[in-house]
Structure formats: C-alpha cells, structure tokens
Amino acid sequence: MQTQFNIHEAKSSLSRLIEQVEAGGEVVIARAGKPVVRLVPIGEAPRRRVLGLLKGRFTLPDEHAPPLPGTPDDFIDAIQGR
Template sequence: MPPVTVLQAKSILSRLVRAVEEGSEREIIITRNGRPVARLVPFEAPSAEPRLGIAKGVFTVPEDLNARNAELAALFQGKADS
C-alpha cells in the first residue's frame, strides 16, 4: 500500500487497522506534507512465558533469613537502640 496522508488516515482509519490486523498489509506509512511521520503496524503482545522460578538454582536462601525480622521491624518503626 502506498503511503497515506494524515487526512486520508483519519477518514479510513478503521479500514487501515483492519488491513494490518488481518495481515493484508504488514505496515502502513502515514505522511504529513510528503514526509513519513508514523507507521501503523500490528500489535505484538509480549510472550506469556511463566516467570516464577526463573532464578531457581542461581542462589540459595540462608537458613537464618527470618532471624532478624523483629530487629528490622524495630528499625523501621524508629525503635532501634543506638
């Protein structure tokens, strides 16, 4: 498809979107004053790969991870002994 002016794109936008969505056009260039200013392309959704466990085996959790929870809570509450 040849480039489309902004005015043309405004009047046939739904048709342009449908063409890109259905794959009959890979991209549509929109021009203003003869210069390309925008490109209409199909939206590519990010892959829905599972993210849980991506760091499995990269590090180990210390056994005493929760040993200092009370001390940290006191620090956040401003109750720490100086």
C-alpha cells in the same frame, strides 16, 4: 504491501487502515507527503513475570562467607584454585 496516506485520509479511514494492517499489510501516514508514522501489527503481549519462580532452586551464602577478591586477576585465580 505498504500504502501511504496523508493524515487527513488516515483519520477518515482509520478502521479500514487497521483492517489492512491486521491482514498483513503495512500503512505509512505522511504529513505533507513526508512519511512520519508506520502502522504495523503488534506482536504477542509479553509474558508476565511470576514472583518466587526460583524459590528453593539455590541458596545464598551465609553472612560469614569469604569476601570477593579485590582485583579481577585475584578473582580469576580464586576461581581457578590458584
């Protein structure tokens, strides 16, 4: 359910509008009858990254590894063993 309110009405009844959004509704706030803002519930907070999560899962090549091929064609040839 979407409801539109002008800015003055929205300021006067912000708590009620938030409850409406939390209940699954959507609120549009308008200025002079023109919609400018939509209130919608936010999703779950993003998960925090954990540093070192991949530690020990792979190894980097040593300093003396051969250089990467110079062109994309050379790279493909190297991967395919040509």
